[in-house]
Amino acid sequence: MIESTRKWLKRNRTTFAVGAGVLGAGYIAGQYVLSKVAETRQRMAEDRVAKENLRRRFQQNQEDCTITVLALLPTATENIVDALPVEKITQDLQRKRAMRLGRSAGRSDGAAPAPSSGPSSVTEDDGKSLASLQTDSYVHASQTTASSGEGEGHGASPLTKSKAQLWNDLKITSITRSFTLLYTLSLLTLLTRIQLNLLGRRNYLSSVVSLASHSPQDPTISLENRDDDGAEQSWGNDFETNRKFLTFSWWLLHRGWRDVKERVEAAVKTVFGPLNPKEDILLEKLSELILDVRRKVEGATPEERRSHKWLPYLLPPHGEEETVLRESGILKSYPHTQSSSVPVPPSSSIQTPFQPSSPSPSSPLRRLLDETSDLVDSPPFTRILTLLLDTTFSHLADYQIRTDAYRLPNPSAIPWVQDVPEPDPGLAKAKLANILVVMTRQTHAIGNGVPNRYAQAIEGVKELEAFAAVIYSSHFEFEALEGNGLEGDQEMQGRERRGDEKEEEHGPAGAATSIFDGVWGKITGR
DSSP, rough: OOOHHHHHHTTHHHHHHHHHHHHHHHHHHHHHHHHHHHHHHOOOOOOHHHHHHHHHHHHHHHHHHHHHHHHHHHHHHHHHHHOOHHHHHHHHHHHHHHHHHHHHHHHHHHHHOOOOSSOHHHHHHHHHHHHHHHSSOOOOOOHHHHHHHHHHHTGGGGSOOOHHHHHHHHHHHHHHHHHHHHHHHHHHHHHHHHHHHHHHHHHHHHHHOOOOOOHHHHHOOOOOOOOGGGGHHTTEEETTHHHHHTTTTIIIIIIIHHHHHHHHHHHHHHHHHHOTTEEEEEEHHHHHHHHHHHHHOOSHHHHHHHHHHHHHHHHHOOTTTTHHHHTTTTSOOSSSSSSSOOOOOOOGOOTTTTOOOOOOOTSHHHHHHHHHHHHHHHHHHHHHHHHHHHHHHHHHIIIIIHHHHHOOOOSSOOEEEEEOOOGGGGOOEEEEHHHHHHHHHHHHHHHSSOOOOOHHHTTTHHHHHHHHHHHTTTTTHHHHHHTTOOHHHHHHHHHHHHHHHHHHHHHHHHHHHHHHHHHHHHHTOO
């Protein structure tokens, strides 16, 4: 029995060997498949967590952009209101009207009242418009002090202009101030989005690199200080660099808006100059007038809008970066050191990392400024700015002026009573003086409104978020190569050679925006 079993096993040992090999191979293959499935699941879970983390960081970054804009906007509003004193002109008109009424009352005491040189309704409209301008406008303390000082020191000197001249100044100043604030708000929104998304992208990459450098097998938390390795500086996560980069919004808040104001004021004088403040204007005509002003400021054709450069309004010229940092207070001499009461030498003798008049080409600040300049000069920037201006001007004309000056219902409101006929917007009329009242009142809403309806309208532009997503997600590979050694340098040189080839083929503008437009087209579907 045992011998027969031994013979049978010996006779079928090949079959058993093949079967065992098949079973072993099947087991190994099964384990391999299971490991790959588990690895794929883990990778998918990590990707899902990474995408969620990136989305959360991006959304938080956009909220920070909105908060930053609302924090910086009052500074520009104060400067614009001081430069365009609508309230002072209103006070001059009121004093002139009071003097005229006083002279009329004096003549009526000694003689019979003479017939009025004009209709009584005109005088009543003037009084109502002036009263509305005085009560509804945004009055700054410096303007009140200045106007009172002029009235006491110079007597009737502010009233040397005629009534028609004062009304014309009031018309041009109030319209220019409202439009300048809308342009400043749109430009500040785009500049802040560019700045914070560039820094947010670099900070995100810095966090990813720090996590990747930590061994997953080592669950311990290291408290060792490794600031001397320069990792954060190489990835742009440097506090001083970020602080200096964000400070360049000072140029728009204190210098750039002046150029915007001059351009807007010239367009307003050309379009609204011939109009009489007592003239009735149709709502459709007012929209055409506002559009004419925008054509003169931004460009009448798409080619003119693309060729118009907004960079001088947002960033200083090359070589004046240090001036901006000193004017904003970033670069200044401190009177004493932290550990001693000995005065610190003047700022000219302090060896600061930003001593030259312009950042060095290899510095992180210079790279950030150059990338910001490229984004501002790109065609998508002009497209997004046009959309933002469409939204803000539409909110001013189609909502605020429509409801307050023309007494028409809000176009976005749903009529509850279908049988009541709505007034025809094409036939609605309003005096230009009443429109000026609404524009003067909206100055406070644009610059200091809580909540700021214009900023909320800008947040509703979907293309703005797509533009921010392009900035936040583009050039990840290029950023990653900045921290590498020779291999990264060789790859960067290869990119430069490819860029030179594109520049020869499409020109400098095409080479600068080809990659950006490609990513932008994928997001917007254009």
